[in-house]
Amino acid sequence: xxxxxxxxxxxxxxxxxxxxxxxxxxxxxxxxxxxxxxxxxxxxxxxxxxxxxxxxxxxxxxxxxxxxxxxxxxxxxxxxxxxxxxxxxxxxxxxxxxxxxxxxxxxxxxxxxxxxxxxxxxxxxxxxxxxxxxxxxxxxxxxxxxxxxxxxxxxxxxxxxxxxxxxxxxxxxxxxxxxxxxxxxxxxxxxxxxxxxxxxxxxxxxxxxxxxxxxxxxxxxxxxxxxxxxxxxxxxxxxxxxxxxxxxxxxxxxxxxxxxxxxxxxxxxxxxxxxxxxxxxxxxxxxxxxxxxxxxxxxxxxxxxxxxxxxxxxxxxxxxxxxxxxxxxxxxxxxxxxxxxxxxxxxxxxxxxxxxxxxxxxxxxxxxxxxxxxxxxxxxxxxxxxxxxxxxxxxxxxxxxxxxxxxxxxxxxxxxxxxxxxxxxxxxxxxxxxxxxxxxxxxxxxxxxxxxxxxxxxxxxxxxxxxxxxxxxxxxxxxxxxxxxxxxxxxxxxxxxxxxxxxxxxxxxxxxxxxxxxxxxxxxxxxxxxxxxxxxxxxxxxxxxxxxxxxxxxxxxxxxxxxxxxxxxxxxx
Numbered sequence: 001x002x003x004x005x006x007x008x009x010x011x012x013x014x015x016x017x018x019x020x021x022x023x024x025x026x027x028x029x030x031x032x033x034x035x036x037x038x039x040x041x042x043x044x045x046x047x048x049x050x051x052x053x054x055x056x057x058x059x060x061x062x063x064x065x066x067x068x069x070x071x072x073x074x075x076x077x078x079x080x081x082x083x084x085x086x087x088x089x090x091x092x093x094x095x096x097x098x099x100x101x102x103x104x105x106x107x108x109x110x111x112x113x114x115x116x117x118x119x120x121x122x123x124x125x126x127x128x129x130x131x132x133x134x135x136x137x138x139x140x141x142x143x144x145x146x147x148x149x150x151x152x153x154x155x156x157x158x159x160x161x162x163x164x165x166x167x168x169x170x171x172x173x174x175x176x177x178x179x180x181x182x183x184x185x186x187x188x189x190x191x192x193x194x195x196x197x198x199x200x201x202x203x204x205x206x207x208x209x210x211x212x213x214x215x216x217x218x219x220x221x222x223x224x225x226x227x228x229x230x231x232x233x234x235x236x237x238x239x240x241x242x243x244x245x246x247x248x249x250x251x252x253x254x255x256x257x258x259x260x261x262x263x264x265x266x267x268x269x270x271x272x273x274x275x276x277x278x279x280x281x282x283x284x285x286x287x288x289x290x291x292x293x294x295x296x297x298x299x300x301x302x303x304x305x306x307x308x309x310x311x312x313x314x315x316x317x318x319x320x321x322x323x324x325x326x327x328x329x330x331x332x333x334x335x336x337x338x339x340x341x342x343x344x345x346x347x348x349x350x351x352x353x354x355x356x357x358x359x360x361x362x363x364x365x366x367x368x369x370x371x372x373x374x375x376x377x378x379x380x381x382x383x384x385x386x387x388x389x390x391x392x393x394x395x396x397x398x399x400x401x402x403x404x405x406x407x408x409x410x411x412x413x414x415x416x417x418x419x420x421x422x423x424x425x426x427x428x429x430x431x432x433x434x435x436x437x438x439x440x441x442x443x444x445x446x447x448x449x450x451x452x453x454x455x456x457x458x459x460x461x462x463x464x465x466x467x468x469x470x471x472x473x474x475x476x477x478x479x480x481x482x483x484x485x486x487x488x489x490x491x492x493x494x495x496x497x498x499x500x501x502x503x504x505x506x507x508x509x510x511x512x513x514x515x516x517x518x519x520x521x522x523x524x525x526x527x528x529x530x531x532x533x534x535x536x537x538x539x540x541x542x543x544x545x546x547x548x549x550x551x552x553x554x555x556x557x558x559x560x561x562x563x564x565x566x567x568x569x570x571x572x573x
Contacts, residue, residue, distance in 0.1 A: 015110035095326035098276030105139030189262035350376020403448035
């Protein structure tokens with residue numbers, strides 16, 4: 001049994017193209033998990049194993065892997081940076097104990113970095129910061145540190161300073177040891193030397209080290225008192241204070257480097273071990289009842305406690321559905337039965353595997369603190385709790401965002417209809433932000449997602465993975481309109497079908513009501529005798545119109561604007 005104090009469950013997250021996957025690749029190389037570095041731009045990165053990821057050079061789905069550094073077990077999840085796949089970051093942070101926020105040295109704090117940081121704050125995940133790509137033109141470590149303070153409202157605790165800038169960036173200075181780490185520029189990240197601080201940096205090193213010491217010692221009044229009396233803290237005392245403050249989210253240790261040029265990643269790995277929490281050092285997951293109310297209990301991270309595990313991701317591959325699961329307490333054994341508190345049914349654990357991107361290693365059992373994938377789970381979905389059947393409990397579920405864009409799709413031939421339905425159901429199980437519905441009026445299949453790229457990837461997966469060729473409509477953003485001012489209009493009905501025919505005219509007024517007052521109808525007959533039995537038919541027609549005809553029927557004009565009195569209504573208007 002592995003000592004839980006030597007577990008680190010971490011995620012790598014950032015804005016798209018900040019270098020998350022490249023950083024992960026260097027971590028795998030340094031820990032001996034891989035022997036050859038694969039580059040994102042070549043489509044050879046270990047954790048970008050989908051065809052769509054390799055072609056586009058971006059991460060689409062989170063990938064899990066496990067490696068060893070300094071006798072510590074690191075369970076790492078590499079997450080996407082594109083806004084369309086934010087859900088992958090959210091559900092990963094939900095089950096992780098710590099994270100590495102990667103920021104581009106030239107791009108700084110970008111929009112998706114801000115979103116991911118907010119998710120991490122909500123999940124109360126301790127983090128370290130890695131300012132990457134300092135070899136790029138326009139890179140400025142100190143500017144990014146300032147942005148972290150101003151944009152994120154966070155306290156960056158600078159741990160390393162860059163030696164040189166842009167093309168002249170050669171290494172970093174460790175402020176704890178006052179030593180310079182200088183790499184030789186080769187493709188091997190282990191080719192470096194630890195030397196004295198360059199003469200022209202000594203003043204800046206002392207300035208930033210003093211800020212580091214003062215911030216860290218705020219965590220220990222006794223050490224702060226000794227420091228004010230002139231006694232310098234030891235390295236061990238400093239690290240202990242930094243660890244305490246990092247876990248308490250009081251500040252975030254900040255490192256710098258250039259992962260693509262193999263510089264600075266060792267310092268990040270050391271920081272993961274030294275400063276990020278083990279599973280036993282984070283607040284235990286609260287237990288709730290089936291109505292979502294807290295029970296007062298919690299899933300203590302202990303292998304000897306009753307089983308509590310959360311399924312946070314479903315992935316379908318050629319061997320069947322994989323259920324990625326974080327075990328919070330207890331043990332999970334191959335062939336055992338567990339209770340799914342959402343369905344109320346027990347399920348048998350077919351196989352337990354430890355994932356390394358798309359490859360796997362069979363396990364006989366797993367324990368509290370582990371992140372594993374389960375095979376054979378037929379009714380378990382994202383956010384479901386698996387627990388001991390004799391001592392049931394439910395963990396706090398996940399809340400997923402609603403889709404913002406939709407398109408109509410149809411198979412190119414009738415034979416593909418059933419095949420498309422089966423494939424879409426599997427894809428919905430994998431991705432809770434992906435939805436499907438059938439338009440009641442047109443009978444079209446509508447797929448909904450978080451953006452055009454999200455839906456484009458899904459259609460590509462339908463084609464390549466499931467062998468379903470589909471035709472796509474135009475993407476449309478789901479939105480609602482409302483009445484903002486009084487409008488008067490007239491409608492004349494004429495119908496000649498032999499005999500005297502039909503003729504009728506109504507003058508009507510549409511005006512905004514009170515907020516949330518809903519539809520209200522009032523009839524005022526003037527200047528003629530309208531039989532009362534017609535009133536209800538007229539009211540019904542207005543109610544149907546106010547209820548809305550699906551917006552897919554209303555395409556708007558050439559610029560997408562609403563066409564006045566076109567006869568159609570958009571999305572609930």
